[in-house]
Amino acid sequence: MQRAVKAGILVAALTMAAGPVRATGPEPVPVLATVGMIGDLAATVGGTCAAVEVLIGPGNDPHLYQPRASDISRLQQAQVVLHQGFNLEGRLGAVLARLERDRVVMAVGERAVPVDLLLEADGAIDPHLWMDVTLWARLVPVIAEVLAVERPDCAADIAARTEVFARELVALDGWVRQTIASIPEAQRVLVTAHDAFGYFARAYGVREVAIQGFSTESEASVADIRDVASEVVSSGVPAVFVESTINPRTMQAMLEAVAAQGAQVGLGGALFSDAMGEAGTPEGSYIGMIRSNALTIAGALGGTPAPWPEDLAAWAERYGVAP
Numbered sequence: 001m002q003r004a005v006k007a008g009i010l011v012a013a014l015t016m017a018a019g020p021v022r023a024t025g026p027e028p029v030p031v032l033a034t035v036g037m038i039g040d041l042a043a044t045v046g047g048t049c050a051a052v053e054v055l056i057g058p059g060n061d062p063h064l065y066q067p068r069a070s071d072i073s074r075l076q077q078a079q080v081v082l083h084q085g086f087n088l089e090g091r092l093g094a095v096l097a098r099l100e101r102d103r104v105v106m107a108v109g110e111r112a113v114p115v116d117l118l119l120e121a122d123g124a125i126d127p128h129l130w131m132d133v134t135l136w137a138r139l140v141p142v143i144a145e146v147l148a149v150e151r152p153d154c155a156a157d158i159a160a161r162t163e164v165f166a167r168e169l170v171a172l173d174g175w176v177r178q179t180i181a182s183i184p185e186a187q188r189v190l191v192t193a194h195d196a197f198g199y200f201a202r203a204y205g206v207r208e209v210a211i212q213g214f215s216t217e218s219e220a221s222v223a224d225i226r227d228v229a230s231e232v233v234s235s236g237v238p239a240v241f242v243e244s245t246i247n248p249r250t251m252q253a254m255l256e257a258v259a260a261q262g263a264q265v266g267l268g269g270a271l272f273s274d275a276m277g278e279a280g281t282p283e284g285s286y287i288g289m290i291r292s293n294a295l296t297i298a299g300a301l302g303g304t305p306a307p308w309p310e311d312l313a314a315w316a317e318r319y320g321v322a323p
Helices: 002-016 036-049 071-077 088-101 109-110 139-150 152-181 196-206 222-235 249-260 286-301 310-319
Strands: 027-037 050-056 081-083 102-109 191-194 207-212 239-243 266-271
Touching: 027 036, 027 071, 027 139, 027 196, 036 050, 036 081, 036 139, 050 071, 071 088, 081 088, 081 139, 102 109, 102 139, 109 139, 109 152, 139 152, 152 196, 152 310, 191 222, 191 286, 196 207, 207 222, 207 249, 222 239, 239 249, 239 286, 266 286, 286 310
Parallel strands: 027 050, 027 081, 081 102, 191 207, 191 239, 239 266
Antiparallel strands: none
């Protein structure tokens, strides 16, 4: 009830507020992305033509994010608001709908990815499209088009940056495939706290086992934890993974359930699921987020990294990452 009241107050405040400050000429277009994975795409293709901010930062779960009063000014100033859709930012729904009256508000995931490529369970769409690089790459031209319309003088530069980024994402996808393929087939089992890696599993040939579903809004049940523990024991998987945006207590409970069955399994490390790393770090970019996940998974499950692609050499140099 309290959450609904807070959201209602924010919607009312937005209704009374003025529209976005619309810059003209060479000024960068103010863009607000709900999550970092979208924000990174917009910043990469927009370059100096887009001033991109992210609403839900590192370590925060977009499934649970509740809009705050401090978000009002950021929403007011944005000329373009980009969100994922598919109920990823479910608690922002009313706010985003109200913003559509006087600025561009786009669910880029819903716009870019056709229905036949989506994963679904229990009537819900899996919103974690960024886990499959080829799917996430589909958002790039959609975002580029939005920015070019808002800043036509920048269209050529945006197109050039989009072309370069598209090549980088093709190279990233190939590298992830090679890296994950190095894991012994029997050990390609990815055990996580919630079902955020379904697209990764489908794209890169692993089997996903998750304690919770697509959303983290509900707590995992004792039965869910026991079922996954039994799966871990029977599969003999060498490691399981925590996530950067989820309290590790659920995974700890699962490890205790494994121990109760007379077995042991290691923690393979932390994966970035619903948010990227800190800004300015390699993991604070989309490429770095996926790279980190693939390295962590392969390292814990018995694989070895593939050679870093030449098309990603510039990215590695920019972030000081050894190829």
